[in-house]
Amino acid sequence: MQSTKLYGLHIESYPMQHSSFSAMQCPIALSLERVGEWWSIMILRDAFLGLTRFDQFRKSLGIAPNILSRRLRGLVNTGLLAKSRYSDHPPRDEYLLTELGRDFRPVLLALLAWGERHFVSDEPAAVERTTVRPTRRNTEITRNQP
Amino acid sequence: MQSTKLYGLHIESYPMQHSSFSAMQCPIALSLERVGEWWSIMILRDAFLGLTRFDQFRKSLGIAPNILSRRLRGLVNTGLLAKSRYSDHPPRDEYLLTELGRDFRPVLLALLAWGERHFVSDEPAAVERTTVRPTRRNTEITRNQP
Numbered sequence: 001m002q003s004t005k006l007y008g009l010h011i012e013s014y015p016m017q018h019s020s021f022s023a024m025q026c027p028i029a030l031s032l033e034r035v036g037e038w039w040s041i042m043i044l045r046d047a048f049l050g051l052t053r054f055d056q057f058r059k060s061l062g063i064a065p066n067i068l069s070r071r072l073r074g075l076v077n078t079g080l081l082a083k084s085r086y087s088d089h090p091p092r093d094e095y096l097l098t099e100l101g102r103d104f105r106p107v108l109l110a111l112l113a114w115g116e117r118h119f120v121s122d123e124p125a126a127v128e129r130t131t132v133r134p135t136r137r138n139t140e141i142t143r144n145q146p
Numbered sequence: 147m148q149s150t151k152l153y154g155l156h157i158e159s160y161p162m163q164h165s166s167f168s169a170m171q172c173p174i175a176l177s178l179e180r181v182g183e184w185w186s187i188m189i190l191r192d193a194f195l196g197l198t199r200f201d202q203f204r205k206s207l208g209i210a211p212n213i214l215s216r217r218l219r220g221l222v223n224t225g226l227l228a229k230s231r232y233s234d235h236p237p238r239d240e241y242l243l244t245e246l247g248r249d250f251r252p253v254l255l256a257l258l259a260w261g262e263r264h265f266v267s268d269e270p271a272a273v274e275r276t277t278v279r280p281t282r283r284n285t286e287i288t289r290n291q292p
Contacts, residue, residue: 027261028254034265038182045174100264106273108174109257118246119180135214 014036034078035104039063044101045108047081052094080104180224181250183211185217191254192246193227198240226250 035041039061047059057069072095075081080101083093181187185207192206218241221227226247229239237266 007173026191027259027266028257029188030265031257031261032184032187032222036187038178041178041182042175045172046188048218067252107253107256110177110253112233113173114253115175117249119176119223120171120173131218131243 031107032077034080035107037071039067039076040075040080041108041111044076044080044097046141047095047097047101049107053092054095057095075101089100089129090143092141148222157257177253180226181221181253183217185213185221186221186226187254187257189214189217189221190243190250191224193241193243193247194254198242200241203241214289 035044042061042063045055045070046057051057051060054068054072057063057072058065061068062099063071074084076095079098081095082098084096086092089134181190187210188207189203192203193254197206198204200214202216203209203218204211207214209217218227222229222241225244227241228244230242232238232240
């Protein structure tokens, strides 16, 4: 069984009989509570790419302003982004990765690597949508973690 | 700018002007299309813990049957789980990780480690909900990747 490989010694510590994620002590559940949403992860990706402003995120993701607004607020509330005023006239804020947010980078890199291995073909236009077996390719991901 | 650290040499390859994720070549976006949903990731976690049957997932996650049903179907359709008949009378299926699904493990481990560092306190009952600065602790995660 692969259970012990995933959780190691911690497996006994995270019982899963709870019916609410918030009651779970499982670190994966606790993490997903903060960023368990597609758009939030894409916003974090863009933040790592250097984007900081509402309009930059909006243009990059093609996301509806009200959804973007809600997601940014969520990421600020959970402490992954911090809001910082960069202009008083007109009032404008930018969104910067906190230490907690920057520390999310290994998750993005793992997603990036998984996507690279399975869903990105050498031809930019032809994505293998239904590949089950991995097509192991060399990736050029920079993995210089702190 | 932290962009080059995340995407390395690939940064030029994934333009982000698209307004739909499905049009994006970014491996993170392509990955999130498959598992960009909270419950799906929790189901995968449970699959790694050895769970295979509908009732096991339902009890473990406290998830509504119709949602679980939809998520399992989604994970089968995207090739992360495979359905396998284990009983004909009554007809019963179980859900097994495919190679693509097993290869998702590093993402779960990265989430696990991030959650461990930030949201799991030594006291099981007291979760640090608003921590921004990491409280670096030694983790005991088994990282024997293939």
